[in-house]
Amino acid sequence: MATQDRAELLQALAAVVGEAWVVSDPAGLSVYQYDASDEAIAGIHQPVAAVLPATAEEVRDVVRVALAHGLPVVPRGAGTGLAGGAIACRGGVMIVMTRMTRILEVHEVDRYAIVEPGLINLDLSTAIAHRGYFFAPDPASQRACSIGGNVANNSGGPHCLKYGVTSNHILGLEVVLPDGSLTWVGGSSAETPGFDLTGALVGSEGTLGVVTKAMVRLTRTPEEVAVLLASFPTMESASRAVTAIIADGILPASLEMMDALTITAVEAAFHCGYPLDAAAVLLVELDGLRETVAEHREAVARLCRQHDAQQVRSATTKAEQDLLWLGRKAAFGTLGRLAPNYYLQDTVVPRTKLPTALEFVGQLSRDFDIQIANVFHAGDGNLHPLMLFDRYRAGEIQRVLEAGDALLAHCIDAGGSVSGEHGIGMEKKDALSLVFTTDDLAAMAGLKRSFDPRELFNPDKVFPTAFSCGELSNLKQQALEVDGMYVV
């Protein structure tokens, strides 16, 4: 960008949000080269400016400034995305939502709240807990991730087995559209006339609009909650117990699995009481009416024992429930005890294909000589193998990436998909051609272009555009050559 144009741009942005909220120096912008994606993607692209607006109107005006300069617009929430969705891969203006964190309205009888997109996920549930409500989507990063990011990625989490993903909990959105207009779509009612614009926007990773307010559904706190921990001698027996629980007509609030490697790391860090001699544990949460929970608790324990559970334990206090959950929610971080880096794959298979998918993960571990920890949403068939490696050992990252690609191909062959909940972003956009034909992608492009004919909203994301697989591979190679400041 020419120096004079850049100066004019920064001046115009400062006129909207104030000079203090426009970041344009290289050191300041280096933060915004990253989200939580692997540095194979992150750390390379820098926006021209990062802008931190305080209101929806400021977001709109920032978008208009960017459009007037013909620049891309890249929204960013808390930067916890794992697929590079918030990377400014074509430069442009990054709109950072971290100042827009207010809960504007809470309506208990009508069961919704209106919040700003920078609000941290857990902060919403914490703020309304005393009223007896919560926001159901609960990604593992819920202490850090933002509601706007959840909307962009259609985030899941352990409890979406029963409660559904983010799109099931968004009633309406205030958005800045790619023509610079600010509008509401959807509303406080469950159905709105015409096509479901709100639903189309959720999960579009900021490519169709920038969310400035979200009308979120509130869920009533359940009367009773039970948390069970069941340990198994093999991953396969645990997987079969998962299928048996579902087949019995029980829909737990969550049904999570961890393998021996994860248990080792978690126990060393938090002493949650996971049995160290187990090959796998299931963490099962049941909630609802007290009579229903009591009956289902007995049934789950019985089904686990029928599938060779070594031990089934029900937490007897809230503190014990929290401790069991702490191990699950903090599991990723504890793997730092085992290796300096991990590569987290997010893929999904039909639930009944879990045993063969996990067997394949084990085979990959042996074939590629990589330690792989498994901690995942078993009830949804949503795998999260964490491939442990040391970035500075020659050839390790390449083996990890190849193993990740092989797993993706296996899961797709098994009837699964490219991403269960982490999004497509930059990381997986070229993998879409594994599941979609040119005709499928052309229809999606029709949606994108109808919203964003100039293709300036978070460009080069979600579905294959300019990048070929080879180019992505080259991108990953570049990351390996960067100096030692980058650690996952």
Added chain:
Amino acid sequence: MSSEVELVPVVVDGTDITDVRFPESPQEMSATLREMQPVDAHALIVGGGTRTAFGNLGGSFDLAISTRKLNRILQYEPDNMTMAVEPGCTIEQIREALAANRQSIALDAAHDSRSTIGGAYATGMSGPRRLGGGSLKDWVIGVEVMGPDGVNAKAGGMVVKNVTGFDMMHLHYGALGAFGVVTRLNLKVFPAPTASRSIQLVYTTPEHAHAAAVALITSQLLPASIVVANTPEGWQTSVRCDAPEEAIELLVQRMNAVAADAAEPISANVSDDGSDALSAFRDTADLAAGDIVVRLPIRASHQPAALPRLADTGWRVCADVGSGLVYARRPSSDALDEGGIEAFSTATWLALPRHLKTDRDVFGPTPDAVQPILRRLKDSFDPERRLNRGRFALGL
């Protein structure tokens, strides 16, 4: 096939369409669509014909394409709780297939034996059980849609959690076939409740009936659905309870107690048929009876003020309290009395006689900023306006 399946002629807005095609496979659907292009034909897409009253006054149609013989259950994996169906499957057909494995979807329609899943999806109408079980739009995990060029495009998949690609499932939900003909829907399904009950409480005032409903909705008793309706007996709060067999009677007792604490009913009835709690909705939201039917977005906290005003101006009403929607029905007439109720300004007119559709967008107002997007979508997916011409929002 039964005579109902034949559905000839198709009648839309008082006009008969005698050329009705019944493709029995996606290939036949594709051929039918491709045949339209050389002769510049325009088609109405229809399912079970129970909701053809919904839609703007369109242009003239040369033919109708029915999905009723595109009615196979393509794939059902009970252990994965997924099912793939063709659009002509009736809701009853799907319900019976699921019941064999103690599974269900909480989809309510006025005519289950005729209403198709494709029609429910295209018109974007779920029912009051969305309170406890979610809406059809929440369960569609994959879709295949055929454009006017006869080419199928898919999105989503057969897994219950999937963020791969744009969410075309929501784009086509409620779009009245404006962007293509649905040829396959992949559904997430659920365990069926082992026991259901209907609680029907009658009150003398809408305020009391609504107070009972709100008490239940804000309780932790998880009602599957709650509606408040004006009936010949009085204002009736109908609650559906789903629970394990062992817990159902206790749940009914607890719900009755919570409701009575809020407002003592003049009569209370419990039936062991969970569908009784939905009868007021089915009656009011019946689009096939020739009456005027409107859906008003009125959130629960504003319903007590609106319900008596609607009733006083001659509307039969059914408030879906959990969803913030009020359905209202009245016999067809020459004019409409909106009674000064503000919600009419954003109403969706689900069924109207032809003369009342003139100069009216039955979808209600579309925000200014959204209008060009809708137009570009139609231009992109159906540039020659071959499918359901003029019937969608903005007359698209």
